[in-house]
Amino acid sequence: MADERKLAYVMAFNEAVKQQMEVDSSVFCAGEDIGAFGGVFGTFGGLQAKFGADRVVDTPISEQAIVGLGVGAAVTGLRPIVDLMFMDFICVALDQIVNQAAKLKYMFGGDAVLPLTITTAGGGGLSAAAQHSQSLEALLCHIPGLKVVMPSNPYDMKGLMTACIQENNPTVMIKHKRLLGMTGHVPEESYSIPLGKGNIVRPGKDVTIVAYARMSNEALIAAEELAKDGIDCEIIDPRTLQPLDTDLIISSVKKTNHAVVVHEAVRFGGLGGEIASQIQELAFDYLDAPVTRIGAPFSPVPFSPALEQHYIPDSKTIVQGIRDVMARV
């Protein structure tokens, strides 16, 4: 059956780009090594061969100019997809992302449209060490003018990437490096998932777990473990972090009366703090325990597998966090 077709996360990304390039001649891609080489993770594989070097452009290693290329081309009528190989490299291009892409429309009194997609690869788990493993999404979510997307599975990847390309605002699509090979059901036809709409990954009645990207999948494993103890977890994957589907989170917490937020990023100052605040502001009277945040310790991502496996939260950390929350009742 065609609708049972399986596809890897990385190819779901690739297919979304390919299908949008087929239907919209204003879409082009630019970035380091994305042409003949196909991108370091193969994310852009085959696209230059199909669409030519004018539409899939190999650039110098110049992150500011790569994003600037996207900003200038977007504001003059194209629909660029610009790739920053690793999320850590956004720091090299932050002026163009934060001061230019995010603000041009506002500074121009609304007189600008920036249909720009910045794609990058985030997250740890590959022993890639402190400069190739970060989760810096909170930094981006703090900037008015940007939209930030972090898919947790192949189906969401294709639908969200399609939405990013069609979106008329600057979006940052963060692929998780550890999910690139994950396979799942992905329809062949083009479809989009609206930005700002979360997903109930697993319905449950006892505790709400808000988790995105790879942590959403870890939360699923944790939920199966906790089910054995009779704890029924509801998992919300916001999918888009900016704008955040606060309504979905709040309605879940009102039902379960408990909330745990999980991310791979450093806990302090992470998005978990924002989500926890929203929950206590909007559902304080429904809470039976404080909202708990699970995230990485306050250190750079360590290199050695012996350290990194304890640094990044996993299903075991989540199980423990939820047991702690439920024990307070």
Added chain:
Amino acid sequence: MDLPVHVQLDLHRRMVRIRLFEEAAGRLAESNRLPGFLHLYVGEEAVAAGVCGALNDDDHITSTHRGHGHLVAKGGDFNRMMAELMGKATGYCKGKGGSMHISDTSLGMLGANGIVGAGSPIAVGAAFANRYRGRGQVAVAFFGDGSTNIGAFHEAANMACALHLPIVFACENNEYGEFTPRDKTMAITDIVDRAAGYGMPGVIVDGMDVIAVHEAAVEAVARARSGGGPSLIEAKTYRFYNHHGVQNLGLKYRSDDEVAMWKQRDPIFTLEDRMIENKAATRDQFDAIWAELRAGIEAAIAFADESPYPTPDQITVGVYTSMSGAS
């Protein structure tokens, strides 16, 4: 001076419009009628006028923190400019941008920019889009000498040359990066020396001579438009006022004599003298032009004064293209 008289008069008019706008803005700032920072373009008029005079209406430019001159030279409307400087709802940016972000995308003016060097990568993007669409349009990045020391310039220049884009890099070398002289911040005298490092032609022009700037710009724009790739123009110029504000004399970092020397070479008055000498125009003609344009600036101040301020409900409007937007 082989340029047709009507072209010379067009360049003159662009310069006078800039001068009048900037002098008026300076007076308003002195009497505390303009909020925020003000970076005046007075003295550098020949660069914006000479370059923009070589462009079509649909060509693109990116600008700098000293950006009023570029917008005026591209055809900016005095009323909407003055209203923006005052933070009024009728301004170019509805009071959201101000002096440092003034823009008019319908004129291809992609914004003044508060970040030194940030405009050049954006101009590269505009140039890419123009070639991609086969529109025959070019992009010009205006930037100062100081911004060639920032990484964004290097990345933009290299990428433009690597991709062979239809772009002109127009450097306004006014010899100071804010308050520090060029010889303290770089070991070269001429910015144009950097062009060879990217593989593009570069030329030095007298930035106080609008005809010289214009002729260099016509050549560079023609090269870009015909697929010949990027080039760099270094215009040696000078800002008559301070980095910001309206003080011009008694500054610690440059001498009054130096200012006086450059003012002797005022780009507008030297052009007028040459045209009168060459019998291309008369003093009466110039007087009439100044009077006509001065009336326009007085009307713009009145328009801005009478315009309403934006209302607080506008603060979060215009962040996203549709307000399906932010939480």
